[in-house]
Amino acid sequence: MPDVKHFDPDAVLETVVRLFWRQGVATTGIQDVVTATGLNRSSLYATFGGKQELYRAALRRYTDQRSRPAFRSLAQDQRGLRAVAEFFDGLIEARCAGEHARWGCLVVNAHAGAENGDPEVRALLDQHHQELRDAMLAALVTAEAQGQLAAGTDPGAAAELLALLAYGVNLRSRAGADAGSLHMTVTAALQSLSSRTVV
Amino acid sequence: MPDVKHFDPDAVLETVVRLFWRQGVATTGIQDVVTATGLNRSSLYATFGGKQELYRAALRRYTDQRSRPAFRSLAQDQRGLRAVAEFFDGLIEARCAGEHARWGCLVVNAHAGAENGDPEVRALLDQHHQELRDAMLAALVTAEAQGQLAAGTDPGAAAELLALLAYGVNLRSRAGADAGSLHMTVTAALQSLSSRTVV
DNA sequence: GCTATCTTGAAACGGTCATTCCAAGTTAGT
DNA sequence: ACTAACTTGGAATGACCGTTTCAAGATAGC
Numbered sequence: 177m178p179d180v181k182h183f184d185p186d187a188v189l190e191t192v193v194r195l196f197w198r199q200g201v202a203t204t205g206i207q208d209v210v211t212a213t214g215l216n217r218s219s220l221y222a223t224f225g226g227k228q229e230l231y232r233a234a235l236r237r238y239t240d241q242r243s244r245p246a247f248r249s250l251a252q253d254q255r256g257l258r259a260v261a262e263f264f265d266g267l268i269e270a271r272c273a274g275e276h277a278r279w280g281c282l283v284v285n286a287h288a289g290a291e292n293g294d295p296e297v298r299a300l301l302d303q304h305h306q307e308l309r310d311a312m313l314a315a316l317v318t319a320e321a322q323g324q325l326a327a328g329t330d331p332g333a334a335a336e337l338l339a340l341l342a343y344g345v346n347l348r349s350r351a352g353a354d355a356g357s358l359h360m361t362v363t364a365a366l367q368s369l370s371s372r373t374v375v
Numbered sequence: 376m377p378d379v380k381h382f383d384p385d386a387v388l389e390t391v392v393r394l395f396w397r398q399g400v401a402t403t404g405i406q407d408v409v410t411a412t413g414l415n416r417s418s419l420y421a422t423f424g425g426k427q428e429l430y431r432a433a434l435r436r437y438t439d440q441r442s443r444p445a446f447r448s449l450a451q452d453q454r455g456l457r458a459v460a461e462f463f464d465g466l467i468e469a470r471c472a473g474e475h476a477r478w479g480c481l482v483v484n485a486h487a488g489a490e491n492g493d494p495e496v497r498a499l500l501d502q503h504h505q506e507l508r509d510a511m512l513a514a515l516v517t518a519e520a521q522g523q524l525a526a527g528t529d530p531g532a533a534a535e536l537l538a539l540l541a542y543g544v545n546l547r548s549r550a551g552a553d554a555g556s557l558h559m560t561v562t563a564a565l566q567s568l569s570s571r572t573v574v
Numbered sequence: 575g576c577t578a579t580c581t582t583g584a585a586a587c588g589g590t591c592a593t594t595c596c597a598a599g600t601t602a603g604t
Numbered sequence: 605a606c607t608a609a610c611t612t613g614g615a616a617t618g619a620c621c622g623t624t625t626c627a628a629g630a631t632a633g634c
Contacts, residue, residue, distance in 0.1 A: 182600090202401030206591075216613060218614085284487065289399055289488070290402040328566070341540060341543060343547065344538070347542050351501070361532055364532030365536050377580035406622095416584090416622090
């Protein structure tokens with residue numbers, strides 16, 4: 177009986193993700209969203225609710241579609257430190273060149289804003305961090321089993337270290353950090369964790 | 376002949392720093408500044424100019440009064456890796472407890488916002504990064520001279536690594552990261568850089 | 575005490591913010 | 605074709621944004 181939506185909510189949300197990602201939440205107005213998506217306020221509010229709910233939905237979509245797949249392939253990669261190195265290679269490439277260059281990471285950016293006061297947002301940040309750390313841990317456990325880790329290295333602590341390093345890469349890339357310098361830094365980190373038999 | 380200011384611009388700026396630091400720039404209105412400082416719009420604009428100039432001044436004050444002194448004492452500390460460890464200890468303590476707990480770092484937060492589009496802000500971020508890296512480097516060169524670094528460790532790359540780690544600590548602490556976990560991570564990082572003769 | 579020069583208080587500026595409302599339009603089942 | 609249920613366009617909401625303006629007040633040198 178009812179009328180049906182004249183747009184694809186998923187495509188709209190993807191547009192919103194990119195808006196918040198590039199410009200930040202606080203500096204992006206509902207008018208920007210209306211202009212970029214082409215739909216009007218009524219449809220926007222009826223579909224997603226207000227701005228904060230829209231931001232939460234964007235954050236969820238970002239982690240679902242971008243973060244988690246990358247974490248999954250890292251966790252499943254059986255090559256140990258090589259897997260970690262390639263994860264960072266892809267990250268740096270995506271952050272410094274191409275369509276999303278200098279956008280950083282939506283989740284990392286969210287840490288710095290005032291929007292992390294929202295408990296639901298905070299929970300998403302924590303979940304994202306845990307998933308990143310766990311993926312690193314899986315790769316490091318594999319590396320350890322293959323004798324790639326330096327003696328006495330705690331995979332758990334090293335996983336947390338690499339996760340924080342990823343935050344740093346995301347942050348600095350947004351301010352224009354040089355890709356070569358970031359690559360060098362990651363290489364140094366991995367070398368410091370590795371037994372010197374592999375490099 | 377003229378009248379003289381009825382307030383201390385330096386004290387006002389310190390109040391503004393804390394406002395921007397805690398709440399973020401985008402979410403802090405001029406009205407918030409007026410309320411927090413007690414002075415009115417005329418005096419505010421006559422003394423500091425508009426909001427963007429006020430923010431730039433706050434950033435300069437933050438780096439002058441908070442970042443740079445910490446960097447200086449790190450660079451001058453002759454104990455090598457121990458100096459680095461204490462730098463991070465102080466950082467984590469300041470970020471997770473006390474008056475500024477969960478505020479993160481004003482400069483790190485600035486990376487994520489839209490305000491880094493301002494060339495002058497961008498320059499401040501780059502300068503801050505360089506000073507942090509240089510301080511780390513000085514400590515690491517000292518460590519190397521004392522045989523504290525693992526063979527084959529490049530102090531320059533390691534300095535950059537530790538700088539990025541500091542960004543990660545600042546970011547995650549703002550989202551409520553546990554101090555103990557951060558300490559553990561820093562310890563793991565330093566251990567991975569150290570020759571196993573010292574711990 | 576007068577004056578030149580600055581500061582201060584308070585109101586007002588146009589613009590943009592997120593959100594709401596409602597009449598008109600569209601659809602699917604009867 | 606009629607209707608119930610929903611969507612859409614577009615205007616309107618009041619609140620707040622950063623900034624400007626200007627008359628009144630305060631100060632230091634004469």
